[in-house]
Amino acid sequence: MADAIVSEVVGRIATMLEDKIRYEFNLVRGVKDQLRYLSKKLNTIREVLDDAEKRGVNEESVKSWLKKLEATAYEMEDILDEWNYYSLLKDKMEPKQKIGCSFFRSSCLCFKKVSVRRDIAKKTENVKAMLEQIYEERKEFDFVMAPPTTDPVPTPWRVQSTPFVDLTKVHGVDIHHKKEDIVRKLMLNGGHTQVLSIVGTGGLGKTTLAKLVYNDERVKDCFELRIWICVSDPFDVAGIAIGIVNKVGIQEIPPNSNQLALVLEKLEASISGKKFLLVLDDVWTEDNTKWEPLKISLQCGAAGSKILVTTRKETVAKMVGTLNDDMYHPNKLSEEECWSLLCDTSLLGKSNKEYGKFEVFGKKIARKCNGLPLAAIVLGTLLQLKDLEGWEHVEKSEIWQLENAKVELFPHLVLSYNDLSPALKRCFSYCAVYPKDHQIHARTLIEEWMAQGYLGSDSGNGALELKGRENLRNLAMRCLIQDIEKSESGEQIERCKMHDIVHDFAMFLRKNDDKERSCQACDSSLVSHVQEYRSLWDRYYKPPVDERDGSYKVCDCMKSLRVLRIDSHNLVGIETLIHLRWLDCSYIELPKDGLEIICRLYFLQTLLLSECGLTVIPREIGNLNQLRRLDLSQNFIVDELLGSVCSLIELRSLSLERCFLEVIPQEIGNLVKLRELDLSHNYVMELPESICSLVKLRELDLSENDRMKELPESICSLVELQILKIEGTSINCVPEALGELSNLRTLQLRKIKVGSQYNKLGFLKKLYPHLTTESLDLGIYWSSMSEMEELVEDARQAELQTFLQKLESLNIYFSVKMNEMEQSSSSSSMWMEVAEALVPHHNLKRLVIGGYKGSRLPHLMSSPHNYIKEIHLTLLSEVSSLPAMGKLPFLQILEFCHLDELMFVGREFLGIESSCDDVVVAFPKLKELHFSHCSKWEEWEDITEEEEESAAISIMPYLTELTISICESLKKLPHRLLHKVSSSLRILSIYGSSELSKTYREDKEGPAWRSISQHNPQLRLYP
Structure with a gap:
């Protein structure tokens, strides 16, 4: 199955070969002829790969042919890499040829050593022989040639208005019955720590059932501690114990700690005497010797503690000590339940007439889901944008007769997988390089796709990153990745995970190669992993150790690596990994010549060296002319040695955070492709004017450079700048030209001193005519009444409100150092003037105010003529009452924190x-x-009986969560008001409020709790 993605590899190799033939005039004549021959053969083979991929699912002979083709393609790619590497090495090591030297001489000196040329020629000859055999064998299969078409990526996915399917819906009667049975069992007290298990095949809903149990309100009330740990494979006792300790929160253990005895000791201390529920999700190990140490430590909890395990194997359930009566086997969904789930996923927004049209084929497809919820969800997303003919094609697909897949769900995933383009197939299967339940960072994943060559060749315009983002969105749309976390703007995926069964499927695709290579020095799992992914992370696969100093050492089986993470030991011989594109050695103390050695890896695209003890940046770093991202943060770098970094003209991202820098070299202007520059937490006094040459820059972080006093006048040249962070600097005047940055979306000014001696708010006056920033983080500082008065006048003169009307998000933090204001009778009105001057009234959607010392809040807080959705008010020391905030028509989230003088919330609060x-x-x-x-x-004043009964009054109709935390004097909630709210309210949280706890928590059968819960049985009290 993994070989179905070979067409993308073959296409890329063919393109590379053509480039070599066209541009590399210094090739040995025989090799050049062979490359031309190979290129021709490859292009012929590409024409039949579409048919070969489909037939390779069930035909073993075709599958074997595809395996050999992929292996040959990898060999060819490695040869081309070697060719380029030694060409670059020659250029670096030898003096440049004088102008006028003969063409013959440059051709003969293509490599420093004849042996290298001979070795590459021999390898090329071997690849030619293998490809000729593959070329001839293809004739035996009578493949159908594909007509010339464009990339089959289905564009309709891009226009879907709501692409992310809601996976929280739970279908089926059995799962609810099982949940009730398990909850009743968990609530039984007494005895030693009991182990219950949920057992079933992948995709059946074991984890969903465990989550339903874990989040049940009765369970929450029954256990002092609830801990969820995803175990997967391998079963790491220390890792599980560390996870438990850190989630309990009493103490914290570094995630890389490997002292098992110490970790288990801390585990016992964390749970000792406490009644806990521990969920161990997705357990695989049947090795009792691994389970026993953890089991012993878990006996320290109070009587009634429980462990709930999910596993695919009954033998695992028995190994952990589950009795037959405590073993639960979820049933599969019925055909009707599968059809219902399939409909919810695939027919959203369809009319009843359309629904009926799809029903015949839909029910047949639902029957083939074999009762597996995840199968119905995956197929539903596949069918969303298919017409009736597409549904019929899926129902009649030969995939349903798939016999060689060992996991029941694979036929359903195969249908969704086959709908991907070759490039997207490769990107998807690569995701299995991460362990199960690993939170995948989108940026890292895209960089690794680039390192592997899955996104094609680089045109130098940033298209690879955009293509990677598009691929990630496509995978999410098909539910092949889940647990999506997006950026603040909601436009980009930042993090994601893979469902365990989807992860199994991706591994199944990759591990279908059966390559016969061995390495005596390395563990077989490492060898296999490197062969499949050309990627290695020493946290999960340990290279062999050099007995002399405990360092890792490179073996021949690692020579094809494209991606390498090392986070525990140095790696001896790393310079031999010449194919590396992505390298992370962060948090390792590199040897003195460590970076100089790394600089011999000429194909690196990403280099992460955060906190590696670096003080010197060797000039050889200029050799890495393909580098796109460089992270040197948290190293003590000497300023004069930074200039060598400025020769890396392909850089898109550069982080020099916390490098103790004082001077930024003029040469930084050479990095014209730079998109992200982080210079935060340094001692830079001024920026060179050349930084304004970085016209592609989108994010500039200068925060916490407290010696920096100004920005360059030509800052307006940064026309693509979207994020500018200058909080914590001494900048007191922003150039007028900043207003010309029409793409600016976030401007962080917090901790910038604003007062009479700091040019007041005049610097903002220059911005508002053109500035389109949507977010402003502003800090206001002053030390006298006169400064405060001048601030208000400044705001008026600057026509600040006109500028602020453009904002969607505003954070304002006040810091005041003066005694006279505390006694001033006019201070409250002055504070009100300040607030009115700074807080806009119309387009704002999110507002945070901190440190405000006025007794009244600005009129925005009660004006029905605005669009504000979220308000956070904190450290408001003088506010004693709240305005009519109930008038705010779009407000969704409202938070009050540290209102020291608030004594009474009246009915006027409702408006x-x-x-x-x-x-x-x-x-x-x-x-x-x-x-x-x-x-x-x-006191929180209640509404009247008339208002409670009135149908003309509605109060908080969509309120789902109410939190009262550390409000020690409040004794009672407004019951009549809560009656009006009760139909929507789901969560009532009371923390650190002893009077309320006495009234509601300690007597849940008492009249107070019944009074607010009788109309809403779904209302839950936390904790």
Whole structure:
């Protein structure tokens, strides 16, 4: 199956060969002829690969042919890499040829050593022989040649309005019955720590059932500690124990700690005497010697503690000590339940008429899901944009007769997999390089795809990164990745995971090679992993150790690596890994010549060396002329030696955070392709004017350079700049030209001193005519009343409100150092003027205010004429009452924290006008309401009986969560008000509020709790 992706490799190799023939005039004549021959053969083979990939699913002979083709393609790629490497080495090691030297001489001196040329020629001859055999064998299969078409990536996926399918829906009666049985068993007290197990095949819903149990309110009330650990394979006792300790939170252990006795000791201390529920999800090991140490330590909990295990094997359940009566086997979904789930996933937004049209084929497909929920979800996403003919094609596919797949779900995933383009297939299967349940960082994954060559060749315009992002979105749309975390803008995927069964499928694709290579020095699992992925992470696969100094050493089986992570020991012989494109040695103390050695890896695209003890950047770093990302953060780098980095003209991202830098060289202007530059937490006083030559720059972080006083005047040249961070600097005047940066979206100014001696707010006056930033993080500092007055006048003169109307997010933090204001009778009105001057009234969607010392809040807080969705108010030491915030029509999240003088929340907070005849809705969109650290708050005024009964008044109709935290004086909640809210409220959280806890938590059968919960049985009290 993994060989179906070979067409992308073959296409890339053919392109590379053509480039060599066209541009490398210094080739040995015989080799050049062979390359031309190989290129021709490859292009012929490409024409039949589409048919070969499909037939390779069930025909072993075709599969074997594809395996040999992929292996040959890899060999060819390695040869080309070697060729390029020694060409570059010659250029670096030898003096440049004088102008006028003969063409004959340059041809003969293509490599320093004749032996190298001879070796490459021999390898090329061997590859030619292998390819000729493959070429002849293809005739035996009578493959159908594919017509010339464009890349089959289905473009409709891109226009889907809601592409991410909701996976939280739970279908089936059995899962709810099983949940109730397990919950009842968990709530039984007494005895030693009991182990229950959920056993079933992949994709059946074991983890879903465990989550339903884990999140049940009765379970939450029953256990003092609840801990969820995803185990997977291998079973790492120390890792599991560390995870438990860190999640309990009493103490923390570094994730790389390997002292098992110490870790287990801390585990016992963390759970000792506490009643806990521990879920161990996806356990595979049947080795009792691994389980026993953990089991002994887990006996330290209080009576009634429980362990819930999910596993595919009944033998595992028995090994961990589960009795037959405590073993639960979820049933498969019925055909009707599968059809229901398939409909929810694939027919969203369809009319009843359309629904009926798809039903015949849909029910047949549902029957073939074999009762597996994940199969229905994956197939549903595949069918979303297919027409009736597409549904019929899926139903009649020969994939359903797949016999050689060892995992039941694979036929369903094969259908979705076959819908991918060759390039996307390769990207998907590579994701299995990460361990199960690993949180995958999108940026790293895309860089690794680039390192492996899966995104094609680089045109130098950033297209590879965009293609990687597009591939990731396509995988997400098909539910081949899940647990998606997006950027603040919601535009890009930042992190994701793979479902364990999808991970198994990806591994199945990759491990279908059966290559017969061996290495006596390395573990067989490492050899296999390197052969399949050309990638290595020493956390999971340990290279052999040099007995002299404990360092890792390179073996021949590692020579084809493209991606390497080393996070525990140095690697001796790393310079021989000439094919490396991606290298991470962060947090390892490199030897003195370590970076100089790394600089011999000429094909590196990503180099991460954070906190490696570097002080010197050798000039040889200029050899890495393909480098796109360089991270040198947290190293003590000498300024004068930084210039060598500035010759890396292909760099897109450069991090020099916390490098103790004082001077940035003029040569930084050479990095014209740079998109991200992090100079934060240094001692830079000024930036060179040449930095304004970086016209591709999108993010510039200068924060916490407290000696920096100004920005270059030509900053307007950074026309693509989207994020500018200058908080924590001494910049007191921003160039007027900053207003010309039309792409600027985030401007962080917090901790910049603003006052009369700092040019007041004049620097913002220059910005508002053109600045389109959506986010502003602003810190306001002053030390006298006169400065405060001048600040208000400044704001007016700067017409600041006109600028602020453009903002969607605003964070304002006040810091005041003066005594006179504490006694001033006019200070409150002055604070109000400050707030009105700084807080916009219309387009703002998110507002954070901290340190405000006025007694009244700005009018925005009660104006119905705005679009604000989220308000956070903290450290408001003088506010004693709240305005009519219920009038805010779009407010969804409201948080109050540290309102030291707040004593009474009255009915005016709701914004209900008693004289109003029309229907009134207070807080019409509010979903979350949080109060914390309001130590003097004694009363929350309730609504009247008439208002409670009135159908013309609605209060917080969408409120789902109410939190009261550390409000010690509040004794009672407004019951009548909560009756109006009760239909939507799901979570009531009370923390550190002793009076409320007495009233509601300690007597859940008492009248107070019944009064607010009787109309809403789904309401849950936390903790």
